[in-house]
Amino acid sequence: MKLRIDLKSDTPVYRQIVDGLRILLVNGELKTGDQLPPVRRLALDLGVHFNTVAEAYRTLAEEGWLEIGRRNGARVVARALPTKADPQTEASFQRRLRELAAEVQARGFSRDRIARELRQLAENLERR
Amino acid sequence: MSVSVVWIVPVLVLVAGLQHLVPQLTRPGLFFAVTVSPEFRASSEGRGILLRYRLFVWASTLIAIGAALAGLAWLAILLPMVGYLWGFLHARHTVLAYAAAYDQVVEVELDAPPEGLPGGPIVALLPIAALAALGGWAAFNLDRLPARMAVHWGLSGPDAWVTTTSATVFGFLAVYATLCLLLAGVAWGLLHGSRRIATTGRAAAGERLFRRRLMQLMIIMEYLLVCPAVLGLLLPAAPGMTIWGLALTAVIVVFAILMFRSGQGGTRAAANGGTAAVGDRTPDACWKLGMFYVNPADPSILVEKRFGIGYTVNLGNCWSWAALGAVLVPAALGLIFLRQ
Numbered sequence: 001m002k003l004r005i006d007l008k009s010d011t012p013v014y015r016q017i018v019d020g021l022r023i024l025l026v027n028g029e030l031k032t033g034d035q036l037p038p039v040r041r042l043a044l045d046l047g048v049h050f051n052t053v054a055e056a057y058r059t060l061a062e063e064g065w066l067e068i069g070r071r072n073g074a075r076v077v078a079r080a081l082p083t084k085a086d087p088q089t090e091a092s093f094q095r096r097l098r099e100l101a102a103e104v105q106a107r108g109f110s111r112d113r114i115a116r117e118l119r120q121l122a123e124n125l126e127r128r
Numbered sequence: 129m130s131v132s133v134v135w136i137v138p139v140l141v142l143v144a145g146l147q148h149l150v151p152q153l154t155r156p157g158l159f160f161a162v163t164v165s166p167e168f169r170a171s172s173e174g175r176g177i178l179l180r181y182r183l184f185v186w187a188s189t190l191i192a193i194g195a196a197l198a199g200l201a202w203l204a205i206l207l208p209m210v211g212y213l214w215g216f217l218h219a220r221h222t223v224l225a226y227a228a229a230y231d232q233v234v235e236v237e238l239d240a241p242p243e244g245l246p247g248g249p250i251v252a253l254l255p256i257a258a259l260a261a262l263g264g265w266a267a268f269n270l271d272r273l274p275a276r277m278a279v280h281w282g283l284s285g286p287d288a289w290v291t292t293t294s295a296t297v298f299g300f301l302a303v304y305a306t307l308c309l310l311l312a313g314v315a316w317g318l319l320h321g322s323r324r325i326a327t328t329g330r331a332a333a334g335e336r337l338f339r340r341r342l343m344q345l346m347i348i349m350e351y352l353l354v355c356p357a358v359l360g361l362l363l364p365a366a367p368g369m370t371i372w373g374l375a376l377t378a379v380i381v382v383f384a385i386l387m388f389r390s391g392q393g394g395t396r397a398a399a400n401g402g403t404a405a406v407g408d409r410t411p412d413a414c415w416k417l418g419m420f421y422v423n424p425a426d427p428s429i430l431v432e433k434r435f436g437i438g439y440t441v442n443l444g445n446c447w448s449w450a451a452l453g454a455v456l457v458p459a460a461l462g463l464i465f466l467r468q
Contacts, residue, residue, distance in 0.1 A: 002235050
């Protein structure tokens, strides 16, 4: 179970940590009761400031995924997924998807390639 | 032939042999403290740079042996140090032209096995507690101690003494307690203040073992340090220091062999498993002269050395300075008390 970040990326490290952990949480690779590395340990291994990791853990705790312990450790807690997303989330999802498709197309991805990746993602989601 | 020449010449040859080997013990992605592609050291340029460095090492050693035979002991000690440093800096300057881009993609295993101090924190703190207890006992029994204490030992026994007073006793014990604290602090720093370069697979297992061996060495050295404190204070004329000296040498030799066999961070063991080199994930620009690491953005207190075996301090981290001060100030005060 790996967390991967790119220090050269335009996306802030804090956001990469949140996104990476959220993928593991949504996919069920991180299960209820699993312990995440302490803030200090993860920050050292990633080579980033402690506050960056602490902020990422706090964001996921606010979303209801984590419970932050006394010694900066974090534990995955049970979180019921909402049965229906609110209209604002739906609109945001569609906008971000279109923005991402446009961005990668501008960087040289073909339309076929983007469609293939989206189909693959859809198939994976349907299988779960 | 004087006694000093008898021991200086073998030591010079031994140290030169170690310097000869050091470039091969660093991580494959590093060469003379510069990030390079893992294949660089096997290239013709890489081999040429290594050959020139070794020529520096052996030429300065031969000149130093000549100086030792001529009776210039200080020159014999100083010359190789200058030669090794010059050889390293020259090699590093050449390698900089072949520096590779620093890989900034980091992957961390979230369920990597937890690591702890060998034997737990109590084992690491016990020698310090023993020295504190000895100090407490000495405070109430100063009149029962020998009239003078041994503070230095040569090959033929104690060769430096001080009169036993409360200042010298506590100064003496403070020096040893501080050294033990330093060793325990380094072991703790390796565990909680250093970055793991690899967290998955054989590379991570090799690195874990290397770190554990270093922590074991620190803790064993702590226990060995208690002996001269006890002997110097209570039994200054006892012959136990010879056995202590042999035990200390044996421990250092055994651990040095283990470290040399595994390579920096256990990379040699990992390389046998076919793991690709990943460098040490520190920016080249933060290594001053290839020896001093100064990176305020890095939360690590200790980082792997880029040239040699072991770890060095991140001088850009304020906690590193605080830790150095916490160790050096009591040691300096202890030495001042001893001199009085």
